[in-house]
Amino acid sequence: MRNIWIIAKREFDHYFISPIAYVVAFLILLTTGIIFAINIYYFIQNALQSFGQVPDISPITGAFGFLLVLSIPAITMRLLADEARMGTLELLLTAPVRDFELVAGKWLGSLLFILTIVAVSLVYPIILNGLVSPGIDQQLVMSSYLGVILVAAAFLALGVGISAVFTNQVAAFFVTLMTFVFLWWLIGFPAQVLQGSASEVFRYLDMKTHFYDSLNLGSIKLADLVYFVSLIALGLFVGTTAIETRRWR
């Protein structure tokens, strides 16, 4: 556990000297800020016709979830692929660190970075709570943010796993992006076409359903939690196995 923490801390510090991380953080916060401002403007314009509807945070967290699809490949692409390219992975493999600890440390470091962006974005619900009387539904905010964190954790784990397979950052970026696009959009399409249990299987595998139809609406289901934890476990397992195979390949 100590090793995981040391690697995570090193990785987290490393993000703050990387321009990509600042660009990703800026783009996420700028886009969610614009959506937040439009949302507020819309509610002010339609205040008389909204029939008691109060604004909530779900449009902002919904956009945040979508932005993670596009931004996380840029965060995870270099994590292990760069170590392999630079030849520092061999040094790490000879250190008294288990393969899993290395992968989990990298994942935790990137998760801490995303959590920092998430923490900054908490300014939106705080402002919204000040604008709305008697305040917004705070439990819904908790559920929506839990959804964003789970989506980020699952994407980061998959990204770290894919980064461990490649030695080229660009290849890792595109494969990670394609995997996310597949999980977020493409896998849901057969559910619209197929009938019966096959349709249900594809619907279950569709990641955005677990986020937009449950957590972002304030409903936490066992299936959603198991789905996200499974993706995190799968990503870390792929990463650990990929590092392990480097020892005997």
Place this chain on the structure above:
Amino acid sequence: MKEMNEKKNQSAARNYSIVALIFALLACIATFFLGITRGLVSMQVFSGLQAADVNRWLLVSGGLIVLGLAAYAIMEPDRVRRFFTGRQARYGSNALVMSIAFLGILIVGNVLAYQNPVPVADLTEDKTNTLSPELSSALKTLPTKVTATGFFSQNSPTDAADKLLNNIKANSNGKFDYNFVNPDRDPQGAKEAGITGDGKILLQMGDHKEIVAGASESEILKGLLKLLNPR
């Protein structure tokens, strides 16, 4: 002389063994495309092909893969033995077994979670995600997909309706979907659907249609019950 003959035989066997391997590879590619075709047939994209025919061809191509690999193993027993007893094979098989076991655990865990679709918690203050028991049981009994079309003009905000319909969709196991139409922009569509006022919802299940007066749980429940029990 005898040694030379043996060497000649070995070289000929090596040439044929490559042919067997290529044969297995081609069969493998054919199996891949047949698998895709089988998927498209089950999606009813191809209407001219029968699923049973594609299944038969899949069996044949699978058999050809086995045949090609078996021929290679007969012609190159030493290489095959080395492949299966080498260091990479030993570690590789270990990793393969671990991966299969891990995936098995993940699949079982997800199947168990899917079969228990009980919400852990509805965190909204006014419990907006908790549908009435009557509406929940009506959704469970839907035989096919129901599509709701909300006819809302620009004067009627869709927020409340969108929230309710999205909640119903989330609790329907994929058997309920919805969209919105602005009757001012598509008056023909509204007329064809028989919509005469603003804020009405058209429920459609196969050929059966039902118009609901507004976006409330009780109204949608009434509409669904009428769809389930047509006169």
